[in-house]
Amino acid sequence: MATNLTVNILDIKSGLPDNWLIGCDSREFARIVDRVFLEITQNPAQKTPPKICLAEPEPVQFLASFTAARAAKGPIFLCNPNWVKPEWEQVFDLVQPDIFLGQYPLPKNSHIPVRQGGLRLYSREFHSSGKSGFDTIMIPTGGSSGKIRFAIHTWETLTASVQGFQQYFQVDQINSFCVLPLYHVSGLMQFMRSFTTGGKLAIQPFKELETGKKSDIEPEEFFISLVPTQLQRLLQNPDTANWLGRFRAVLLGGAPAWSELLETARNYQIKLAPSYGMTETASQIATLKPQDFLAGNNSSGKILPHAKITIRSAKGDILCDNQIGNIVVNAKSLALGYYPKNFGDSEYFQLDDLGFFDKNNYLNIVGRSSDKIITGGENVFPAEVEAVVRSTNLVADIAVIGLPDKDWGQVVTAIYVPANSEVTVKNLQAALEDKLSKFKRPKYWVIVEQLPRNSQGKVNREKLQEIALKYQ
Numbered sequence: 001m002a003t004n005l006t007v008n009i010l011d012i013k014s015g016l017p018d019n020w021l022i023g024c025d026s027r028e029f030a031r032i033v034d035r036v037f038l039e040i041t042q043n044p045a046q047k048t049p050p051k052i053c054l055a056e057p058e059p060v061q062f063l064a065s066f067t068a069a070r071a072a073k074g075p076i077f078l079c080n081p082n083w084v085k086p087e088w089e090q091v092f093d094l095v096q097p098d099i100f101l102g103q104y105p106l107p108k109n110s111h112i113p114v115r116q117g118g119l120r121l122y123s124r125e126f127h128s129s130g131k132s133g134f135d136t137i138m139i140p141t142g143g144s145s146g147k148i149r150f151a152i153h154t155w156e157t158l159t160a161s162v163q164g165f166q167q168y169f170q171v172d173q174i175n176s177f178c179v180l181p182l183y184h185v186s187g188l189m190q191f192m193r194s195f196t197t198g199g200k201l202a203i204q205p206f207k208e209l210e211t212g213k214k215s216d217i218e219p220e221e222f223f224i225s226l227v228p229t230q231l232q233r234l235l236q237n238p239d240t241a242n243w244l245g246r247f248r249a250v251l252l253g254g255a256p257a258w259s260e261l262l263e264t265a266r267n268y269q270i271k272l273a274p275s276y277g278m279t280e281t282a283s284q285i286a287t288l289k290p291q292d293f294l295a296g297n298n299s300s301g302k303i304l305p306h307a308k309i310t311i312r313s314a315k316g317d318i319l320c321d322n323q324i325g326n327i328v329v330n331a332k333s334l335a336l337g338y339y340p341k342n343f344g345d346s347e348y349f350q351l352d353d354l355g356f357f358d359k360n361n362y363l364n365i366v367g368r369s370s371d372k373i374i375t376g377g378e379n380v381f382p383a384e385v386e387a388v389v390r391s392t393n394l395v396a397d398i399a400v401i402g403l404p405d406k407d408w409g410q411v412v413t414a415i416y417v418p419a420n421s422e423v424t425v426k427n428l429q430a431a432l433e434d435k436l437s438k439f440k441r442p443k444y445w446v447i448v449e450q451l452p453r454n455s456q457g458k459v460n461r462e463k464l465q466e467i468a469l470k471y472q
């Protein structure tokens, strides 16, 4: 029954249209929330709110478990159900969860008691939550390369991002069409945008969309978020490309886009909104409006109202228009820290990204500071070289890195997937001659079948180094 819900405290139904989660009856949703809430709060040994790991691959279960975990006021750690053993071990060491919701990742072993209903207790004694407080939402970042970290967010930081979005796009109720994972900031924020503004949320696995299957919604009323590799795949099917063109806006983020991709999207008249943001800022803090995109602008757009960005020199001085420097962020949506540490009182958050504001105040991202290659004393940014090589249409995929070199400091090295079997290094070099200064042109060309990219389309640069060094 939908009455007498334990989680009435959350008022999950108030202000929401009955069918806010498309394809799931609201009362059914509330029942699942209620059940999970009871499971979480049943344990009598509980002294403090439990730390909850959420690794639920099924979207409705994920959202209901998330809602119940919030009602139980425990810190929630969003987990990728596809993590492998070393990643899970890292997470268990760092988090020491009390409760696990979803698919238990490690083999059933004796020292972890298993309860019915999919709930497993990691330990009977609850660990204290430390400084971070209880009502926190930890969103994973990193993973494919190096250490998993959890950015500490709260309902307030996440809703600050939603409000910035509402103002920027001048919408009251945000309807989202989600094909990105809910444990990732890009997926979770689509739920937040819909849930907190009384909008609708439709969820479809990306794979289904890729095969041409389209949900029964009116795209004109929805925002959809994609990462560049997803957009590229969808644009290969003209039917799907035209369907994408009907969306209110197609938010593009998560990784740098390349100019050919933008051009193709423009040819289909897709109302694209390329954005800049990250887990630590609860998704986008700068976004290009679709009308600017369609008019030919390729920047990351203007800053959302809840955020501030300054471009600074290495010494911290604020730079003028068109000067490239470090991107420094202050935003109401900024994470409080990386679990279990808070950032402290620092008002600003310095990212690894380099960029500049042009004379019309549009943000332009140049690349990652740590990806910058210095060869013979000259600076080379991989993103620029990658974009130019892509524009030759001779490669299906490419990433550029710097390899250590005793003469040059670093040498520009391209790891690429040729567009077809006829492409040779000679062709590639010839095609770049009048397009890139000599010092920017790759000296080494390493051919691969596939680049190491994660599901978000981000390339793993440490792996690239390994691959390239093997071929040197």
Ligand SMILES: O=C(O)CCC(=O)c1ccccc1C(=O)O
Pocket (backbone or CB within 6 Å): 185, 186, 187, 189, 225, 226, 227, 251, 252, 253, 254, 255, 275, 276, 277, 278, 279, 280, 282, 283, 284, 285, 456
């Ligand atoms: O990858 C990240 O860290 C953030 C990227 C992200 O949230 C995003 C990814 C794709 C499309 C839209 C968005 C967004 O900022 O809303």
